[in-house]
Amino acid sequence: MKKSLDEIHKIRIEKKKELDLRTNINSNTVEKHILVCHGTGCTSSKSEEILENFKNIIKEKNIQNVRVIKTGCFGLCAKGPIVIIRPEDTFYAMVTPDDCEEIINTHIIEGKIVERLLCKDIDREKGKKIR
Amino acid sequence: MSQDEVIEVIKQSGLRGRGGAGFPTGKKWEFTKASKDSQKYVVCNADEGDPGAFMDRSILEGDPHCVLEAMAIAAYAIGANKGYIYVRAEYPIAVKRLKIAIRQAEDYGILGENIFDTDFNFDIEIRLGAGAFVCGEETALLESIEGKRGQPRVKPPYPAQSGLWGKPTLINNVETYANISQIILKGSEWFSSIGTETSKGTKVFALGGNVNNIGLVEVPMGTTLREIVYDIGGGIPNGRDFKAAQTGGPSGGCIPKEHLDTPIDYESLKQIGSMMGSGGLIVMDDTKCMVCLAKFYLEFTVSESCGKCTPCRIGTKRMLEILERLCAGEGSELDIYKLEKLAANIQKSSICGLGQSAPNPVISTLKYFREEFRQHAIQKECKALECKAMSKITINEEKCKGCGLCQKHCPVNAIEGTGREIRMINQDKCIKCGTCLTNCPFHAIGN
Numbered sequence: 261m262k263k264s265l266d267e268i269h270k271i272r273i274e275k276k277k278e279l280d281l282r283t284n285i286n287s288n289t290v291e292k293h294i295l296v297c298h299g300t301g302c303t304s305s306k307s308e309e310i311l312e313n314f315k316n317i318i319k320e321k322n323i324q325n326v327r328v329i330k331t332g333c334f335g336l337c338a339k340g341p342i343v344i345i346r347p348e349d350t351f352y353a354m355v356t357p358d359d360c361e362e363i364i365n366t367h368i369i370e371g372k373i374v375e376r377l378l379c380k381d382i383d384r385e386k387g388k389k390i391r
Numbered sequence: 392m393s394q395d396e397v398i399e400v401i402k403q404s405g406l407r408g409r410g411g412a413g414f415p416t417g418k419k420w421e422f423t424k425a426s427k428d429s430q431k432y433v434v435c436n437a438d439e440g441d442p443g444a445f446m447d448r449s450i451l452e453g454d455p456h457c458v459l460e461a462m463a464i465a466a467y468a469i470g471a472n473k474g475y476i477y478v479r480a481e482y483p484i485a486v487k488r489l490k491i492a493i494r495q496a497e498d499y500g501i502l503g504e505n506i507f508d509t510d511f512n513f514d515i516e517i518r519l520g521a522g523a524f525v526c527g528e529e530t531a532l533l534e535s536i537e538g539k540r541g542q543p544r545v546k547p548p549y550p551a552q553s554g555l556w557g558k559p560t561l562i563n564n565v566e567t568y569a570n571i572s573q574i575i576l577k578g579s580e581w582f583s584s585i586g587t588e589t590s591k592g593t594k595v596f597a598l599g600g601n602v603n604n605i606g607l608v609e610v611p612m613g614t615t616l617r618e619i620v621y622d623i624g625g626g627i628p629n630g631r632d633f634k635a636a637q638t639g640g641p642s643g644g645c646i647p648k649e650h651l652d653t654p655i656d657y658e659s660l661k662q663i664g665s666m667m668g669s670g671g672l673i674v675m676d677d678t679k680c681m682v683c684l685a686k687f688y689l690e691f692t693v694s695e696s697c698g699k700c701t702p703c704r705i706g707t708k709r710m711l712e713i714l715e716r717l718c719a720g721e722g723s724e725l726d727i728y729k730l731e732k733l734a735a736n737i738q739k740s741s742i743c744g745l746g747q748s749a750p751n752p753v754i755s756t757l758k759y760f761r762e763e764f765r766q767h768a769i770q771k772e773c774k775a776l777e778c779k780a781m782s783k784i785t786i787n788e789e790k791c792k793g794c795g796l797c798q799k800h801c802p803v804n805a806i807e808g809t810g811r812e813i814r815m816i817n818q819d820k821c822i823k824c825g826t827c828l829t830n831c832p833f834h835a836i837g838n
Binding site: 298299303337339 | 454499500503606609
């Protein structure tokens, strides 16, 4: 298992490709990423359960090209659990484990945004909901 | 990079300890390297005890590897081969993820013996704290790792000369370590280009209290409190006014409205009687009583004082008793004088940081809200209505529109009047719960 410095460099380069959608919103990948915050606040309001639900539903419905990813803190802890979908960069706040089905059905399958879960009042300058 | 080169980069970057005191990190590394001994230790202080703060927890849960990597870099730089992470047991997820990260690093050979085919060995063990606030003080933390009672040691000698089991020990906070790898990767110039003249880089704050966006914020040093509260925090809820913000938790002080534009860095905060602290930032609106605030933090330090030295053990208790008297409407002007005397003495004579900084919340509230203390002591009144023992809630006849909302919400039916009449509070029935106050849409209720 012990890796040399070169091998670790190789792993880094390979894994960086998978992160493309996270760092570059205009990435031309066909994948969608569902980012589920696993920071302190979100974990205590059931984000682990949300992650499991997403994974199960995706498996059940046999949806391709969607990855569910556990992330660190986004900073807006009082608005947690936070779920962000890329590449649209939709920012869902206060998501509950029961909302997962709707997010998958409406957002991932039908391609419409679940308005009621959108995070309001954050983007002061635009004066509208973040999406 | 040689050991000295690593230390030089950290020194050049201008990174200072993020645990609160702000000691230059590079210097600490240099001192620890300079101590000659066959065995040295690297310790990570993850005993985050400041009420309401969870920056370190977030780092450990979100990116434990950055801390492990930085500890390995530190160990290489000072010549240590063993590291300890002292993390509080109240952070089970952080502990779990740290354990996973340590195992991963060991599997890949990033920790262990002959790392990357060099003769550098380093491994890390986790030590769990048992919930004592004082164990965040570096020497008490070392005592606790050694398996003894968590009480601070008299300094000097500093841990850099005689730390864990009497050996030279480097001890840094989680957030300090989290900066290290980035500094090595991007260079000291990149890091020192962020921030102010004396405080470089960014700082993470746990923003809480009466503010719209509660959570973690990372800002460049030198950002003003106004930007944090109003821009990032989204302002104060319910149209209330900003009254003060407490930085540094029980060891820090309050920052009043007139200092909202103070840039947040180590020196500026010290100058106005507060401190950077580990990063707790509690915002308070005009319904908060500053005497109660001081009392709250004193309650905390009284219960967390380890009892080793008298000024802290007995002094803080006496201070708390005075504050309790003031809040109960039984205080006098002499009490304010006594508070100041005690505070100054405790600051001077306590042996560790906990005691030396315990009076800070009292000193700073007295400095900026002395009038409020006097009102408590002389007029026996609490304008913020928090001290229930002496509050008298009344309705402003000019502002009252007779909507009756207060009446609807009053749990004891103490509010009289019908229809669009101006409402009156029956003082005999009133339990001073303040429900009417928070429900009045016209801010017509006060005292």
